Amino acid sequence: MTPLDPARIKRDFPILERTVRDGKPLVYLDSAATSQKPRSVLDAERAYYETCNAAVHRGAHQLAEEATEAYESARAAIAGFISAAPSEVVYTKNATEALNLAAYAFSNATALHGIVGNPRQDPRFVLNSGDNIVVSEMEHHANLVPWQEACAKTGAQLRWLPVSDDGRLDLASLDTVIDERTKAVSIVHQSNLLGTINPVETVMARAHQVGALGVVDACQSIPHMPVRIRELGADLVAWSGHKMLGPTGIGFLWGTPEVLDAMPPFLTGGSMIEIVEMERSTYAKAPQKFEAGTQMVAQTIGMRAAVEYLSALGMDAIAAHEHELTGYALDRLDALDGVTVIGPQDNVNRGSAISFTVDGLHPHDVGQVLDSRGVAVRVGHHCAWPTCRRFGVPATTRLSTYIYNDRSDIDAAVSGILAAQEFFGVS
């Protein structure tokens, strides 16, 4: 395993050369929101448009063949990155759409169920009165609101696993929250707000014990650590491309072939069909069943370049680099008066997203002072408002690192926090 060399990696990212706020070098510590993109990803998208842009899976001309080949070989590369088969990976617009696809499988199957003339729906997706769906108290809104909607449409009950004071999933109630009436369990692998890495295998095992389907939100884990997808023990896994060097406009849903086959479609229209008549239609096999309309072809090509870039560095090396940097950041924050980390303070089963509060200062104001020094962090509730509420804070400041960050970036953030305390007179 070759250790990462952030100084060399930075040179592959054109945006990291720019300055902000009157000539300050950019210190980018917001990769949990979206990562920056290396030149190879940008070049791959451009090359696609310059050489073989065409509609995929239709057309008989050479460009269409080449575009289809590029689109499907990108799928194979992305699947290979998580040790999956290509047919198990569905392209979506983003992770939010992937999670909605999963949640809509339940509300759609429930709506379709029992209407004369409709195809039989798999009972695992049909929600009856008294059924429930389980999430956790540390979900991103993307893995909470779609399930709230599914419950609202069907009368199912939404339940959640609580979070402990140290920012871990509290599994003491695992066997009571997930019970015989649970139909779906959807849990985040690594919290975008707390940084916690959850034992999703344990939760998925309990889900399967009661016959529920298991879903994992892996947006913050797949970009940062080696993930062999089947080892998560889930039926469905959602994640996004733009947090792992890829373009915006592309996300993924991995599923076991059996479960993808059993799910009703989500978005319907062109390309996802088998036979269409005026009265009704039948649908293609997954993954095409879930890929209605013209797809984000250029983004899949860029995404392939992104996973190739990450694979060349080595996901083990990336995880080791971030683990070291996270430990350093936690130590430096711990040494600051008035600064409290929200989430695990020990660098165990913990990712590189670190949320914190500064006594007497609102995160917006901390972020503004950091921004004035060229340091880009995220402030707010990070689309995990109930998690903030759980910890009694309206919002946090969050720094998050990636392959191009090093200790000097953490030092810049710490200097900025001290400057904010001084500026507002709370030091």
Add this chain to the structure above:
Amino acid sequence: MDLNGLYQDIILDHYKHPRGKAALDAPLASAHHVNPTCGDEVTVDVAADAEGRLILGYQGQGCSISQASASVMSELLEGASVEESVKVREAFVAMMHSQGNVEPDEDVIGDGVAFVGVAKYPARVKCALLPWMALQDAQIKAGLMAPKEETR
């Protein structure tokens, strides 16, 4: 970037020493507004005295900009007539939408002029407007609006 231009002393002073920050015992109406991007919130209470002059109260939590803005608003509009309150709010809102390219009139918006620097930061404009939008909402609910606003 000029931090002192954004966070003028008037803003920091109102943030650290908020004026009029308390709920009303018997409001005619209240409005609770949140900024969904950051979770900042403010609740504005309105009532009127015998002459129809505004009595204001507010509570809230949030960044220096939103909380100082509430304090400035409270100080400016406590005891103001409905017509004055509309005039001041419209002037403040216009300034916040100016991208910082206007000379605000201190005679109209008083300490509110300190927020002209905030108008240059699109992400913070909402912070400054939060209490003013809540007040507008509360006034509409309470029927304490100038006739032309009621019909909008």
